[in-house]
Amino acid sequence: MKIKYSFLKILTGSDLSRRRLPIMQIESGRRGPVLWITACGHGDEVGGMVIIQEIFKKIRKTGLLRGKLFAFPLMNPIGFEMGSRQVSFSMEDLNRSFPGNSSGSLAERIAEKIFTSITATNPTLVIDLHNDWMKSIPYALLDIKPPDHLIPICQKTADYGQSTGFLVVQDTDDLHHTLSRSLIHEGIPALTLEVGESFVVNEKNVDYGVKAILNVLSTLGMIEPVGEMFCHTVTAKYDGQILKFSSAPVSSSSGIIRFLVKPGDILKKDQPVARIYNAFGKLQETLLTQQKGIVLGHADSSVAYPGASIMAFGIL
Ligand SMILES: [Zn+2]
CATH class of the missing domain: 2.40.50.100 (RNA polymerase II/Efflux pump adaptor protein, barrel-sandwich hybrid domain)
Known part of the structure; x- marks a missing residue:
């Protein structure tokens, strides 16, 4: 098993400092699925970063059976440091800037670097972590009903969504230029997990997020099967149904x-x-x-x- 922590340069600051995105990577050495986990694209949504840290801590101990696991734990460090959802220099929403553009706005330039890094690895699934409201239950969010040619990719994404043990909800707003939607349009299954509460790390939500991702890793055969798959209490009541967001x-x-x-x-x-x-x-x-x-x-x-x-x- 190979573990590597590295950086992706995004810009040089006015003080000539280099601004970079941290990348985390574990390779099993055996062929298998490629899973990406991303977090903190909205700078104030800090909980996902801790979920990624905990997943990597666990896998360092227990090992990765096959495939590769990658993560961008902090996609928007500029927003994070300012406690801002946006990329605070330009006040743009990074998660409305994908797939990005290397000669576009600041957020589009950062998005392009993230997007090409992810797609270059030919991922099996990408999980983008978000933290919406203080008072909320965790859920897996699917993009709005896709055009016909993308239905098989979206079906796969929905199945991975069900494997998280969270309630699965389909968006009803057509959000353009999100990371998940842009990946799906590239033929890559991509799921958003909303694991409530921005600004402050909520340990209960971290626990939910870790369990949901361990479910997915286990479903993909990348880790030893988790004994009893995690299922959030409300999910059981809906028994595999996909709800509509409203x-x-x-x-x-x-x-x-x-x-x-x-x-x-x-x-x-x-x-x-x-x-x-x-x-x-x-x-x-x-x-x-x-x-x-x-x-x-x-x-x-x-x-x-x-x-x-x-x-x-x-x-x-
Ligand atoms: Zn968000």
Whole structure:
């Protein structure tokens, strides 16, 4: 087994310092699947980096049976150091800049280096780690329903999603230029794992993320089979179904939000999920579910304004 930690240069700073992305790599020495794990593309979403560190620690001990494991634990160091989602010099979203462009904007240049490094290894699967809301359950996010020629790749991605033991949710927004969508368009299965809470490492979410990735490594035959596959408590209730992502209903008034349900709650149609009050405490609005589903998470803020999305649901 060969372990290598190296760097990918992204730019030279104004003080002539070199800015680089750390790369982690374990090669088993036997042919097999190639798995990439990426994290911290959104600089404030710090938990994924720790999930990668823990996975590498584990495999250093127990070994990699076959194939290769690669990781970019910190794709956006500029944002990370500033506590910013964006690449803070240019205030661009790195995860809306793929597959990138070597003569484009700063984020597109960084994206291009990441993207070509990944695709050059002909990966079996890429897992991109994100941390959405403080109050949320972990889930595997699939890109929006693809055009017909990409259905086999998306089916494979969905199967890997199911193997994580997380709830699998398909996006309903057509997000262009994300890492996962750009990889799928290259014919590479790519999955986003949302393992809640940005800014601060939440150890419970780290534990979920590590277990989900060990499930995938075991499914790929890259590690010894994990005794009992991890399955998040809410996943069992949905038994292999893929839910649809929804952030409806949104607020129509301004004021302060009081949440009536919590992440993981299973809801009926027309169930009250939040109430919005004005500064005097007068009820402005009660938000009701539009369909039955499960609460994935709620906003990190209780400030309501017209059009503000306050909660995310997985819809049956
Ligand atoms: Zn993110």
